[in-house]
Amino acid sequence: MAKRGALELSINTIVVVVIAITLLTLGLAFVKQQFGGLTDITKDVFGTAKTEIGKIHGGAKFTAPTQVSIKQGETTTIAVFVANDGSLGNNPITVTVALTPVTSVNGVSARIISSPTATLNVGQEGTFTVAVAATKTAPLSTGSASDPAYSITITTQGQTGTYASGGFVIDVQPTTGIF
Numbered sequence: 001m002a003k004r005g006a007l008e009l010s011i012n013t014i015v016v017v018v019i020a021i022t023l024l025t026l027g028l029a030f031v032k033q034q035f036g037g038l039t040d041i042t043k044d045v046f047g048t049a050k051t052e053i054g055k056i057h058g059g060a061k062f063t064a065p066t067q068v069s070i071k072q073g074e075t076t077t078i079a080v081f082v083a084n085d086g087s088l089g090n091n092p093i094t095v096t097v098a099l100t101p102v103t104s105v106n107g108v109s110a111r112i113i114s115s116p117t118a119t120l121n122v123g124q125e126g127t128f129t130v131a132v133a134a135t136k137t138a139p140l141s142t143g144s145a146s147d148p149a150y151s152i153t154i155t156t157q158g159q160t161g162t163y164a165s166g167g168f169v170i171d172v173q174p175t176t177g178i179f
Helices: 002-057
Strands: 065-069 075-083 095-105 108-112 117-120 125-134 149-156 166-174
Touching: 002 095, 065 075, 065 125, 075 095, 075 117, 095 108, 095 125, 108 166, 125 166
Parallel strands: 065 166
Antiparallel strands: 075 125, 095 117, 095 149, 108 125, 149 166
16 A cells, blocks of 8 residues: 555656646746846837937937847838038938948848938938848848948939938847747
8 A cells, every 4th residue: 555655646746846847937938028028118218219319419411320230030110310401501402311232131121111202401300210120030140241231322302422321230130039
């Protein structure tokens, strides 16, 4: 009879261990989900802060980020600010924003999703929105010249040449997950 009691104790121990591991896994998944949500909220807040700080650019013709970080399988937006600083006279100007790939990589893309043209009075600023996307299979960034990059060119109607220009590099990061 003593062997049967030992067997029952052994089975009870196994059941308790299985239940404990299950609860631990569910608890970790819950915590990961909560912190993942916190990460998204933090990303949105910092994105908004960058946008607002970009508006306080001290009279520059053009303001845009130089690097955009994105995880595989995600899409994000950046703001490009163009201001009429009065260098072309006191009349309103019509600006057009163009986005051109400098280094293209399969699975990573960027495009202007707002109207690419705006008319700005002297001292007025226009905001242009650029969407950046990376597929789930997009290659990770290496920090080299082969990383995807885009140039931004601003031209004005009736003027030859470029009003302002810049560019940004896309930093593709791995997705994170529990399983």
